[in-house]
Amino acid sequence: xxxxxxxxxxxxxxxxxxxxxxxxxxxxxxxxxxxxxxxxxxxxxxxxxxxxxxxxxxxxxxxxxxxxxxxxxxxxxxxxxxxxxxxxxxxxxxxxxxxxxxxxxxxxxxxxxxxxxxxxxxxxxxxxxxxxxxxxxxxxxxxxxxxxxxxxxxxxxxxxxxxxxxxxxxxxxxxxxxxxxxxxxxxxxxxxxxxxxxxxxxxxxxxxxxxxxxxxxxxxxxxxxxxxxxxxxxxxxxxxxxxxxxxxxxx
Amino acid sequence: xxxxxxxxxxxxxxxxxxxxxxxxxxxxxxxxxxxxxxxxxxxxxxxxxxxxxxxxxxxxxxxxxxxxxxxxxxxxxxxxxxxxxxxxxxxxxxxxxxxxxxxxxxxxxxxxxxxxxxxxxxxxxxxxxxxxxxxxxxxxxxxxxxxxxxxxxxxxxxxxxxxxxxxxxxxxxxxxxxxxxxxxxxxxxxxxxxxxxxxxxxxxxxxxxxxxxxxxxxxxxxxxxxxxxxxxxxxxxxxxxxxxxxxxxxxxxxxxxxxxxxxxxxxxxxxxxxxxxxxxxxxxxxxxxxxxxxxxxxxxxxxxxxxxxxxxxx
Amino acid sequence: xxxxxxxxxxxxxxxxxxxxxxxxxxxxxxxxxxxxxxxxxxxxxxxxxxxxxxxxxxxxxxxxxxxxxxxxxxxxxxxxxxxxxxxxxxxxxxxxxxxxxxxxxxxxxxxxxxxxxxxxxxxxxxxxxxxxxxxxxxxxxxxxxxxxxxxxxxxxxxxxxxxxxxxxxxxxxxxxxxxxxxxxxxxxxxxxxxxxxxxxxxxxxxxxxxxxxxxxxxxxxxxxxxxxxxxxxxxxxxxxxxxxxxxxxxxxxxxxxxxxxxx
Numbered sequence: 001x002x003x004x005x006x007x008x009x010x011x012x013x014x015x016x017x018x019x020x021x022x023x024x025x026x027x028x029x030x031x032x033x034x035x036x037x038x039x040x041x042x043x044x045x046x047x048x049x050x051x052x053x054x055x056x057x058x059x060x061x062x063x064x065x066x067x068x069x070x071x072x073x074x075x076x077x078x079x080x081x082x083x084x085x086x087x088x089x090x091x092x093x094x095x096x097x098x099x100x101x102x103x104x105x106x107x108x109x110x111x112x113x114x115x116x117x118x119x120x121x122x123x124x125x126x127x128x129x130x131x132x133x134x135x136x137x138x139x140x141x142x143x144x145x146x147x148x149x150x151x152x153x154x155x156x157x158x159x160x161x162x163x164x165x166x167x168x169x170x171x172x173x174x175x176x177x178x179x180x181x182x183x184x185x186x187x188x189x190x191x192x193x194x195x196x197x198x199x200x201x202x203x204x205x206x207x208x209x210x211x212x213x214x215x216x217x218x219x220x221x222x223x224x225x226x227x228x229x230x231x232x233x234x235x236x237x238x239x240x241x242x243x244x245x246x247x248x249x250x251x
Numbered sequence: 252x253x254x255x256x257x258x259x260x261x262x263x264x265x266x267x268x269x270x271x272x273x274x275x276x277x278x279x280x281x282x283x284x285x286x287x288x289x290x291x292x293x294x295x296x297x298x299x300x301x302x303x304x305x306x307x308x309x310x311x312x313x314x315x316x317x318x319x320x321x322x323x324x325x326x327x328x329x330x331x332x333x334x335x336x337x338x339x340x341x342x343x344x345x346x347x348x349x350x351x352x353x354x355x356x357x358x359x360x361x362x363x364x365x366x367x368x369x370x371x372x373x374x375x376x377x378x379x380x381x382x383x384x385x386x387x388x389x390x391x392x393x394x395x396x397x398x399x400x401x402x403x404x405x406x407x408x409x410x411x412x413x414x415x416x417x418x419x420x421x422x423x424x425x426x427x428x429x430x431x432x433x434x435x436x437x438x439x440x441x442x443x444x445x446x447x448x449x450x451x452x453x454x455x456x457x458x459x460x461x462x463x464x465x466x467x468x469x470x471x472x473x474x475x476x477x478x479x480x481x482x483x484x485x486x487x488x489x490x491x492x493x494x495x496x497x498x499x500x501x502x503x504x505x506x507x508x509x510x511x512x513x514x515x516x517x518x519x520x521x522x523x524x525x526x527x528x529x530x531x532x533x534x535x536x537x538x539x540x541x542x543x544x545x546x547x548x549x550x551x552x553x554x555x556x557x558x559x560x561x562x563x564x565x
Numbered sequence: 566x567x568x569x570x571x572x573x574x575x576x577x578x579x580x581x582x583x584x585x586x587x588x589x590x591x592x593x594x595x596x597x598x599x600x601x602x603x604x605x606x607x608x609x610x611x612x613x614x615x616x617x618x619x620x621x622x623x624x625x626x627x628x629x630x631x632x633x634x635x636x637x638x639x640x641x642x643x644x645x646x647x648x649x650x651x652x653x654x655x656x657x658x659x660x661x662x663x664x665x666x667x668x669x670x671x672x673x674x675x676x677x678x679x680x681x682x683x684x685x686x687x688x689x690x691x692x693x694x695x696x697x698x699x700x701x702x703x704x705x706x707x708x709x710x711x712x713x714x715x716x717x718x719x720x721x722x723x724x725x726x727x728x729x730x731x732x733x734x735x736x737x738x739x740x741x742x743x744x745x746x747x748x749x750x751x752x753x754x755x756x757x758x759x760x761x762x763x764x765x766x767x768x769x770x771x772x773x774x775x776x777x778x779x780x781x782x783x784x785x786x787x788x789x790x791x792x793x794x795x796x797x798x799x800x801x802x803x804x805x806x807x808x809x810x811x812x813x814x815x816x817x818x819x820x821x822x823x824x825x826x827x828x
Binding site: 262263264265267268271282283286289290294295296297298299300301302303304305306307309310311313314326331335343344346347348350351353354355356357360361362422423424427442445446447448449450451452453454457458461 | 573593594597598600601602649651681684685688689692693695696701704714716717719720721722723724725726727728730731732734735738739758759762763764765766767768769770771772773774776777779780783784787788792793794796
Binding site for chain 3: 064067069089092093095097099101103104105106107108109110112113116117118120121122126129149150151165166169
C-alpha cells in the first residue's frame with residue numbers, strides 16, 4: 001500500500017537526553033544554491049539512523065552543520081547544548097565527523113599522528129592522548145597499525161583509521177559520510193560489522209541500501225534540501241513509490 | 252627518474268662553505284619574513300592550503316611533455332606558485348618542495364640547500380609575482396604574455412644565480428658555466444613559460460576567484476612590481492654582458508675581493524689564531540666551520556623563536 | 566596504486582635504524598660539512614671518510630655497498646665541475662684549442678676536479694643512507710626538534726602525505742591523455758609544441774583545482790577535530806645514552822678525519 005507522507009505517520013520515540021536535535025535549519029551557499037530548506041531532525045541516545053537520498057539532496061551540507069563547519073539559520077542542539085560559536089570546541093569533541101574520502105581525513109604521515117590529532121587539539125595531556133589513541137585503535141581493531149604510514153593502507157584500512165581518528169575524541173555522536181563507498185565486498189562486510197559493534201549513536205549518509213536494510217532500524221530520506229520521510233527502515237523500504245520518486249532502489 | 256630533471260639542484264660540495272652559509276642566511280631571513288606574512292594573510296587555513304599546494308607543485312613537476320629531440324619540458328613552478336598563492340606562500344611552498352627533493356631524493360644537497368632554496372624557490376617567486384603584479388590591471392592577453400615572460404625569466408634568474416654561486420665557490424670557470432647554463436635554461440624556461448601560461452589561463456577560465464587569493468595591499472603590490480621589474484632588468488642587462496665578457500666580470504670580482512672572500516673566507520675570519528704544531532690553516536678552518544654552523548643554527552633558532560605557531564606540549 | 570619509488574626507507578632491525586633521528590641527521594650534516602672542509606688531494610682522509618660511510622652501511626644491515634649502488638643519480642651534475650679542469654692554475658699537463666680559445670689542464674686542476682667528485686659522491690651517499698635508515702616522518706620530527714619552524718615541517722609533512730595521493734591523480738590524468746592521443750601510422754601524433762604545452766598546462770591547472778578543493782576538505786577535517794590555528798605536536802623521540810654516545814663517537818671520528826686531512 002503506497003503511503004505518500006510517512007513523516008506524518010511516524011514519530012521518533014520520545015526520549016530523555018537527545019543526542020541531536022535540529023530545528024528548522026535553512027542554508028544557502030554563497031553562490032546562491034539553496035541547500036537546506038527547513039530541516040528538523042532528532043536522534044536519541046543509542047539511535048543508529050541512515051540518511052539517504054539522491055546526490056545534491058543536502059545530506060553532506062546537513063552533516064557539515066552538525067559540528068559547526070557550516071553555519072545556517074536554525075537551531076542545533078548536541079546533547080542538550082545549543083551549538084554556538086562559543087562552545088564550538090566542546091561540540092566538536094562531542095560530534096565525530098568522518099568524511100567520505102579517507103585521504104582527506106588522514107592528513108598526517110603516520111596513523112598515530114592522525115588518531116592523536118583530535119585529543120591533542122582538545123588539550124589533553126600526553127599520557128591521556130596516548131591512552132585515547134590506543135583505545136580508539138583497539139575499537140576499530142587496528143592496534144597493530146599504530147606506526148604505519150597512512151599512504152601504505154588499503155581503502156578499507158583507511159576507512160577504519162578514519163573512524164578511529166574521531167573515536168579518540170570520545171564523541172557521543174558519530175556522523176559518517178558514505179562509509180561503504182569504494183570498498184570491496186570483504187572490506188565492506190568488515191566495516192558493517194564494525195559499525196554494528198560500536199556502542200555510539202550514529203547518523204550515516206549512504207547510497208548502500210543493502211547496508212541500510214541490514215544495519216539501521218531507522219531511515220531518514222532527504223531530497224531537495226528537505227527531509228521527506230523519517231521512519232522505520234522496514235516501512236521505508238516497503239514504500240516503492242517513495243523510493244521511486246526519490247531515486248532510491250530497494251536492495 | 253620521476254622527479255625533477257632540471258640541472259639546477261646543486262649537490263653538496265659544489266659550493267664553498269662560505270657561499271653555502273651565505274645562501275642559508277639569506278634564505279633563513281627571507282623565510283622568516285615570509286612566515287610572518289602568511290600568518291597574517293591566510294590565517295588558520297594556511298597550513299592545509301600550503302601543505303597540499305606543496306604536494307601539487309611536486310606532482311606538477313612530474314607532468315612532462317616532449318619538447319625537442321629527446322628532451323622534455325616540465326615545470327619548476329616557482330612563478331606559478333607565487334601567482335596562484337601570493338609571493339610569500341609561494342616561497343614557503345617552494346621551500347618545502349626543494350627540501351623534500353633534497354632530503355628524500357638527494358636531488359640537491361643538504362648543506363647547499365639554502366642556496367638551492369634561494370635560487371629555485373625565493374627568487375623565482377619574487378620575479379614571477381613581481382612582474383605579474385605589475386600587469387594586474389591589464390587585459391587578459393597582455394597579462395598572460397607577461398606571465399609567460401615572468402616564468403621564463405624566473406628560470407633564467409635561477410640559472411644565473413646558480414652559475415654565479417658555483418663560480419664564486421671556485422668550482423667552475425665563468426666563461427664556460429655562464430653561457431652554458433643560460434643557453435640550456437633558455438629552452439627549459441620556454442617550457443616553463445608555456446606550461447605556466449596554459450595553467451593560469453585554465454584557472455582563469457574555470458575558477459577566476461582563486462587567483463585573488465593571497466593578494467597584497469595596493470602599496471605592497473607596487474613594491475612587488477618594483478622588485479620584479481628591478482630583478483628582470485638586472486638579469487636582462489647583466490646576463491649578456493657577463494656572457495660576452497666573463498673575464499671582465501672575473502677581474503671585477505677579483506678586484507672587489509669577492510672571489511677571495513668566497514673561497515678563502517673561513518681562513519680569514521680569525522686570521523691571527525695559530526697553534527704552533529698544527530699550523531694556522533687547520534685549526535682556523537675547523538673553528539671557522541664551527542662558527543659557520545653556529546651562525547646557521549643561531550639564525551634557525553631565532554626564526555623558531557619568532558614564530559607565532561609554536562610546537563608545545565599541551 | 567602505490568608508488569614505492571618514493572619510499573626510500575628500508576625496514577631492517579639494526580643499530581643504526583634504532584638511533585634517534587636527530588642523531589642521524591646531525592651526523593649526516595657534520596659528515597657532509599667535514600667533506601667540504603677537507604683540502605683538495607687529502608686522499609687518505611677521503612679514504613677514511615669512505616670507510617666511515619662503509620661502516621655505517623654495515624651497521625645498518627643494508628649491505629656494505631648499499632649506498633654505492635644507489636649513488637649514481639648525483640653524477641650528471643658532475644659535468645659542471647669539468648670546467649674546474651681549465652680554471653685552476655698549476656703545472657700544465659695538457660692543453661688544446663677550441664674556437665681560438667686556449668684551454669689548459671694543470672696538475673692541480675686534476676687534483677681539484679677529482680677531489681670535488683669524491684667529496685660530493687661521499688656526501689650524496691651519506692644522504693642516501695640517512696633516508697634509508699630513517700622513516701621520513703621521523704626525519705620531520707628530527708627537524709622539529711632541531712628548531713626548524715613548525716610551519717615548514719608541517720608543510721613538509723603534508724607534502725609527504727599528499728605527494729602519494731596527487732601523484733596517483735597525475736598518473737590518472739596522464740593515462741587519460743594517452744588514451745585520447747592515439748596516432749595513425751605515418752602521421753605525427755599530437756600537434757606541435759604549443760599544443761602539447763597547452764595540454765600539459767590544462768592538466769596542471771586541473772591538478773591545481775583538485776588540490777585546492779582537497780585543501781578545503783582537509784581544512785574541514787582538521788577543524789572538525791579541534792584545530793583552531795594552533796598546531797600541537799607530541800615529542801615521540803627521546804635521546805638515550807646510546808644516542809649521546811654514538812653522536813659523541815661520530816663527532817670524534819670526524820674530527821680525527823679532519824686531523825688526518827691536514828697532516
